[in-house]
Amino acid sequence: xxxxxxxxxxxxxxxRSRATGRITLSDVAKxxxxxxxxxxxxxxxxxxxxxxxxxRVNAAANTLGYVPDPAARALASARSTxxxxxxxxxxxALFVEVLEAIHEVVTSTGYQTLIAVTHxxxxxxxxxxxxxxxHRPAGFIVSGFDRTEVARRLISSSGxxxxxxxxxxxxxxxxxxxxxxxxxGATMTRHLIAQGRKRIVFAAAQLDPRTMQRAEGYRRAMxxxxxxxxxxxxxxxxxxxxxxxxxxxxxxxxxxxxxxAIFFNNDDLAQGGVLHAQRLGIKVPxxxxxxxxxxxxxxxxxxxxxxxxxxxxxxxxxxxAQMLLQLLEGQPVQKPNIDLSFELIVRKSS
Amino acid sequence: xxxxxxxxxxxxxxxRSRATGRITLSDVAKxxxxxxxxxxxxxxxxxxxxxxxxxRVNAAANTLGYVPDPAARALASARSTxxxxxxxxxxxALFVEVLEAIHEVVTSTGYQTLIAVTHxxxxxxxxxxxxxxxHRPAGFIVSGFDRTEVARRLISSSGxxxxxxxxxxxxxxxxxxxxxxxxxGATMTRHLIAQGRKRIVFAAAQLDPRTMQRAEGYRRAMxxxxxxxxxxxxxxxxxxxxxxxxxxxxxxxxxxxxxxAIFFNNDDLAQGGVLHAQRLGIKVPxxxxxxxxxxxxxxxxxxxxxxxxxxxxxxxxxxxAQMLLQLLEGQPVQKPNIDLSFELIVRKSS
DNA sequence: CTGAAAGCGCTTACAG
DNA sequence: CTGAAAGCGCTTACAG
Numbered sequence: 001x002x003x004x005x006x007x008x009x010x011x012x013x014x015x016r017s018r019a020t021g022r023i024t025l026s027d028v029a030k031x032x033x034x035x036x037x038x039x040x041x042x043x044x045x046x047x048x049x050x051x052x053x054x055x056r057v058n059a060a061a062n063t064l065g066y067v068p069d070p071a072a073r074a075l076a077s078a079r080s081t082x083x084x085x086x087x088x089x090x091x092x093a094l095f096v097e098v099l100e101a102i103h104e105v106v107t108s109t110g111y112q113t114l115i116a117v118t119h120x121x122x123x124x125x126x127x128x129x130x131x132x133x134x135h136r137p138a139g140f141i142v143s144g145f146d147r148t149e150v151a152r153r154l155i156s157s158s159g160x161x162x163x164x165x166x167x168x169x170x171x172x173x174x175x176x177x178x179x180x181x182x183x184x185g186a187t188m189t190r191h192l193i194a195q196g197r198k199r200i201v202f203a204a205a206q207l208d209p210r211t212m213q214r215a216e217g218y219r220r221a222m223x224x225x226x227x228x229x230x231x232x233x234x235x236x237x238x239x240x241x242x243x244x245x246x247x248x249x250x251x252x253x254x255x256x257x258x259x260x261a262i263f264f265n266n267d268d269l270a271q272g273g274v275l276h277a278q279r280l281g282i283k284v285p286x287x288x289x290x291x292x293x294x295x296x297x298x299x300x301x302x303x304x305x306x307x308x309x310x311x312x313x314x315x316x317x318x319x320x321a322q323m324l325l326q327l328l329e330g331q332p333v334q335k336p337n338i339d340l341s342f343e344l345i346v347r348k349s350s
Numbered sequence: 351x352x353x354x355x356x357x358x359x360x361x362x363x364x365x366r367s368r369a370t371g372r373i374t375l376s377d378v379a380k381x382x383x384x385x386x387x388x389x390x391x392x393x394x395x396x397x398x399x400x401x402x403x404x405x406r407v408n409a410a411a412n413t414l415g416y417v418p419d420p421a422a423r424a425l426a427s428a429r430s431t432x433x434x435x436x437x438x439x440x441x442x443a444l445f446v447e448v449l450e451a452i453h454e455v456v457t458s459t460g461y462q463t464l465i466a467v468t469h470x471x472x473x474x475x476x477x478x479x480x481x482x483x484x485h486r487p488a489g490f491i492v493s494g495f496d497r498t499e500v501a502r503r504l505i506s507s508s509g510x511x512x513x514x515x516x517x518x519x520x521x522x523x524x525x526x527x528x529x530x531x532x533x534x535g536a537t538m539t540r541h542l543i544a545q546g547r548k549r550i551v552f553a554a555a556q557l558d559p560r561t562m563q564r565a566e567g568y569r570r571a572m573x574x575x576x577x578x579x580x581x582x583x584x585x586x587x588x589x590x591x592x593x594x595x596x597x598x599x600x601x602x603x604x605x606x607x608x609x610x611a612i613f614f615n616n617d618d619l620a621q622g623g624v625l626h627a628q629r630l631g632i633k634v635p636x637x638x639x640x641x642x643x644x645x646x647x648x649x650x651x652x653x654x655x656x657x658x659x660x661x662x663x664x665x666x667x668x669x670x671a672q673m674l675l676q677l678l679e680g681q682p683v684q685k686p687n688i689d690l691s692f693e694l695i696v697r698k699s700s
Numbered sequence: 701c702t703g704a705a706a707g708c709g710c711t712t713a714c715a716g
Numbered sequence: 717c718t719g720a721a722a723g724c725g726c727t728t729a730c731a732g
Contacts, residue, residue: 067484071424072709075724090450100440134417242648298592422725425708
């Protein structure tokens with residue numbers, strides 16, 4: 001098959017003071033009888049290396065069990081293989097799904113994800129970007145467009161590719177994969193209106209930019225149906241949860257005794273709402289119709305199952321990661337801003 | 351306040367071919383009029399550096415806005431600042447909670463978490479360990495003790511500190527933070543028995559090692575009460591979910607028409623069970639008592655709220671991370687194996 | 701307690 | 717298409 005390896009490859013030869021025993025690129029190069037530079041090129045992607053040499057190098061690397069050192073690579077090239085993903089929160093099932101999808105494609109291509117949790121705090125986000133920049137990441141995936149001017153500049157002046165998720169835009173030079181939160185909000189509202197509901201409460205938590213975009217969609221739909229009433233907006237800055245959904249239902253009833261539908265801005269809230277309605281003996285949808293958002297786990301299992309807007313969470317993660325990877329490989333991105341849209345799922349709660 | 355900085359600090363001086371413009375340790379050293387080595391030591395933790403110099407160096411670093419290069423540091427020291435966390439799955443809320451806690455303490459001390467998802471697959475875990483080892487991580491946090499001999503050896507021969515979570519043991523040299531899954535399983539079973547239940551089903555998904563430990567606890571408790579019957583074990587290898595809980599309830603009824611209690615091995619299953627019982631018109635707990643495990647979000651919001659075993663998820667993450675950090679700093683760990691225990695939460699479902 | 705020298709393992713220009 | 721030289725930014729021994 002192949003000639004015996006030169007025996008002087010074994011580590012420990014010579015008396016280097018800090019021998020690590022690691023198999024290095026030079027070991028591979030020697031085994032393949034080429035220079036380290038050629039080996040480096042062959043291993044990275046045969047970028048102008050003769051096929052024959054490339055093959056010899058790869059074979060040598062395999063038999064030696066060579067694994068490149070990310071630190072050395074990062075230092076020499078001023079670029080690591082880690083991708084920073086900025087998400088607002090891990091406790092929201094929403095982001096876990098997106099992250100999981102990103103993580104899968106990123107790791108399967110030899111990159112790593114560095115997760116940075118902003119806690120919906122712009123200042124914290126700024127600090128995180130700054131500190132992660134020191135790691136010379138390969139690129140960024142960030143949630144939404146809402147950030148400080150400084151944060152924006154930190155990213156752009158780094159020259160690193162950056163893909164936005166959760167929302168879409170179409171400015172030149174921008175990369176994004178998402179859907180229209182506003183349209184999503186409007187769609188659910190219109191659905192409830194179409195069911196003959198008139199006193200439709202918009203119940204929301206967190207009040208982050210995307211929530212407020214859905215609120216905007218709600219407002220438009222209500223206004224154009226002549227049903228808008230500011231009293232119908234039940235907004236709570238606490239973080240979204242099933243328990244808070246119950247509370248929001250109570251508040252909705254208190255402020256609007258005539259409420260006949262509630263559009264919860266996230267499915268965990270809607271689930272809490274349905275469960276609490278049951279406790280209060282309120283019939284869903286007969287007395288109050290309920291709509292949710294994101295089609296999170298469990299919504300289809302509630303009694304009644306919850307109508308919702310199914311958002312392309314996993315897809316968004318996958319495509320954003322793929323787009324970033326293309327950018328990293330210098331490949332052309334045919335569609336830099338992808339609107340994945342969403343789907344209205346009508347179940348028994350409305 | 352302080353003397354003007356020497357003006358020759360500005361980057362771009364000289365004609366280095368690959369000037370990065372980055373502020374380096376030498377810049378700091380020059381500004382503080384010390385050697386780079388001293389600056390390095392002062393910055394890392396004043397390890398034998400005179401207080402005066404240490405302060406001068408730190409001041410210089412601050413005014414220059416110096417941020418150490420992790421890649422260079424990793425290369426020179428053969429150790430990075432990233433901590434590999436091996437978890438089975440991200441879709442289980444369980445691990446997200448633990449991860450979040452780990453992530454918080456790890457990042458707040460200047461380390462990073464590298465999340466590796468094993469998908470409950472030992473082979474995949476082995477591969478992941480191998481590839482992450484190339485990143486020269488600072489240490490490991492791994493879930494449970496169940497892994498291949500190769501995986502075990504990869505970790506131990508790396509010489510890197512490793513803390514186990516989810517379970518506890520007490521072998522010498524071992525580090526773990528967890529609780530007894532077996533005892534947890536037994537405790538919930540005993541509780542149901544104490545309520546006068548006799549035909550208690552153990553309904554489980556995934557069937558991973560920890561699930562089977564809970565099963566073991568269940569068996570012991572049932573046997574010592576003279577109630578054990580293998581037919582009462584409803585085991586399903588699919589992954590845990592609310593939807594699967596509904597299915598397991600059906601199966602439990604089918605195989606055991608006389609069932610009077612179901613101990614679901616994870617709260618998402620229990621939630622699905624409660625919801626489905628309602629659909630079937632089965633009264634909980636009158637006809638069937640239901641118990642869960644882990645006290646996940648939402649269990650207290652169900653109708654009826656679910657009795658469960660509250661496990662110290664966040665605490666486990668926090669303490670494991672802290673222990674690993676102590677190990678990394680060479681500090682003594684007073685208690686290398688911590689049993690955090692668990693708590694029986696009795697609610698209306700039992 | 702402090703420093704001059706060497707090296708970690710790779711890649712970037714620059715030549716041929 | 718291939719290689720010799722230099723360098724990325726830090727830290728490790730080794731001296732003083």
